[in-house]
Amino acid sequence: MNWVGHYNYWVVIFLMMSGFYVVISRGNMIKKLLGLNIFSTSVFLLYISMGKIHGGTAPILTDNPNQVYSNPLPHVLILTAIVVGVATTAVGLALVVRIQERYGTIEEDEIRAKDDSL
């Protein structure tokens, strides 16, 4: 059952690439930010997939001494990354808002055209 073993990773890569596609192919800056968000969420999924152990449970101590726990380390890394991610998204959004105020548009090619016409 090898394909089930890697199914998670492949789907994560598919999601990552769809985020990447949005970032490089769309001109609208808010859409680009949405793409970045999809990308970062799929990175989170990749890390958490690696920490999972079959038959394991959430890493909170139980009374059963033979209990198998999933790996807590990726959970910690990703937990903080999510909050940092929203903070950086907000900064990106603030930049987009300033660009809109200065150029009157957030489409990449229109901004370039305005820059060229100066």
Added chain:
Amino acid sequence: MEVFIDIALLTLLCITAMAVVHIRKLFCAIMLLGIFSLLSASMFVNMDAVDVAFTEAAVGTGISTILLLLGMSLTNTREKRPHYQPLFSLVVVSITGAVLVYGTMDLPAYGDPNASIHHHVAQRYIKQSPLEVGPPNMVTSVLASYRGYDTLGETAVILTAGMALVALLGMRRRKVLPMSSSSGCGDYHDMKDHLVLRIMAKIFIPLILLFALYVQFHGDYGPGGGFQAGVIFASGIILYALIFGLEAAMKVVGYPVLRVLAACGLLLYGGVGVACMALGGNFLDYNALAHDPLHGQHLGIFLIELGVGVTVFAIMVIMFYAFASRRGHTA
């Protein structure tokens, strides 16, 4: 059973991601992204990462969606059709994806207990953290104690992001006019007239705030902690601001208060580290805080989680205020 849930959720995630890529109405795309976050939160629960799921549900579906919508309302609501063909980007993306899939061939299978990631430091965290640090929730032990430096750095990043946001957008401290609806964000005032929204908000906001406190102080024993609690507390305030208007919310917690709170949280965190040094330990070595190392750990974790919670709360609300006050001003 777990495998079926896994496959179903992953399929739904793919469908949602495709919809986000395809849709040109930004409002729909942002709402779909909220659904995407909620689905990934369910996925995290399925993979035993309850703390992460908690954070993703609070941040991804709550704060992030609100901020994106506010940003959108300040710009355009519709994406224009690009002039060039997306074929080239499609090729680039396919090649990158193929390389990455090739890379996964060397990875151990999903859920394999013999994977090398589970055999280094993770074993120590699982076996020793209840004895060395104390809290039953190992994620809290690792976050606050073993990897306390990391968390300090990340809290600093959040504070910096908040400062950058205020530097970019500016925070207008408008005078609080006596209930004249003409000033500022008129749209928000209209929400107050919706009876259902107003009553439900009044019922929910105290519960949200209470729940945030529970998450903050129960984080050692169950899923939760400073990051989640800060975000949930902030979403209570943001809900209030959405329904009753920005000015009303600013009367409850004003920007000057939040600015001080944000700095105080990080200072508390750093201060605990310095206190440990003053008491003869290393930086952020909580064992030095009390005679019994476990008590010291407990006290240290409590204090730094509080610091994280306060900073995250203040920065999230500041971010909302910065976007919302800009909106009121330019509209």
